[in-house]
Amino acid sequence: MISVKSKNITWFVLATVFIAFIYSLIGRPIHIDDAWLGEYSYWWAQLGYVKSEALRGYFGAENKLFVYHKLFAQQGGLLIRATEFNVYILKALPLAYLCLAFILGFLFFKKWMSTLSLCLLFILVLCFHQIVGLSFTFRPEIPVMFFGMLAAYFLIREEKTEKKFIFISAFFAAIAAANHLNGMVYIGAGVLYLWIQKKWLQGFIYGVIGFFGVCYYFIDVRSLEDLKTLHLQFTNWRDVAGEKVGLLQLPLRVLREQERFFHTPPEIAYSLLLLTSLFVYFNEKIGSFHKETYRLLLYAALVTFCLSILAHGKSTKYIVYAVPFFMAFIVLVCQYARRGKMAILVVGSLYVLTNLIYNFNAFKGAPLFSHEIEYAAKQIPAGANVAAHYPYIFLGIPLGQKVQATVIYEDMERAKVLPPTAEDFFEQAAKFNIDYALIQAEDRAQFHIAYEKVGQYEPIYRGEQDSVWLFRRIR
Incomplete structure (x- = not known):
């Protein structure tokens, strides 16, 4: 019997976590990916296809870009068409999907969990x-996590899944892959889940349906030349280039998956909570009496296994694909445990505290742009080609400017293609037909840029705090 005190504490913690979450949204600064991916959606909204002025010089990206998250970028484009190009409008898209994920989580797990357990899950x-x-x-x-949850809802919620629900599950797994190729983890997990149950034909059909989501990645390839450009852009992408791929690498990729779980304090706390729950689960043989815990654990493990093979690198952000299922497993183990409940609650409390502290430090409100950058932006005429840091896109594009991200120069320098000198930086900018360059501290340090005329470029503005310099090309 759950005491009134336990219920009150749970509701208090839930309210605290919710308030902390809302607080983290207030004044959230621009993330580089807001600008990076937001520009793709902007051009899709304007042109019906994706290009990237920010990646000007990257294998024809300024004419057409093929390497992007197809369905996700198009959703952002539809938002822009309906409203305007604004960072907070774009940020609202994944937030809306999170709300949908919580509604789906309630429908998914209410059959298995008490009200208190659902609160713990949230x-x-x-x-x-x-x-x-x-x-x-x-x-x-x-969004990928949400569609993965939908795929799991129709696949594992019942002990014996009807054929029609298996195919519906495969459809949502395909939608996940159409949003981001990493969504293939749900296709792989679904196929393996069915094959473990010896449903060989259904698993094969699941994979075929899911494959259509992968094919969506080629939706804007219209010729052999397009396919060659896609291959060039994909294989040279900064996150992919240099990564070893092959059969001999697969065991190593699986073994290295633990790096994703022990990266920073939040992931470490999450992993310790999961390990504690696994110990209690096997020690008390909970899976023998509560089959839903076994299905959740199996599916989450298969998602993680597929992630280790399919995803490039060991970025911690991809850990969220399995989070709903592992978290539900943790809560159910706590709900059914006889002797290990207290251990899970203690480690869980440390997990919550660690994440709240980490979030408070990581997500502090700040102005989107400094006054210096806003002033510099107004000195640049509409139609000008501007080299600046990625977030500047949200200032430059509404002012009619074409913004190239200085990350291009950074990548060229790291690749030993561009020497780290001011002369070479501005010479390359001239080749890219850049009219204005917004130079910040990182650029000055990497390319040893001084506030003086360099080649065809002269300085015309220096911020009071010295955070930004504006250079203009002399015509």
């Missing part, structure tokens, strides 16, 4: 650092 998910960060960043992880 607490664990809503305070997790990666969820808090990605829910208000224009990235596709939260």
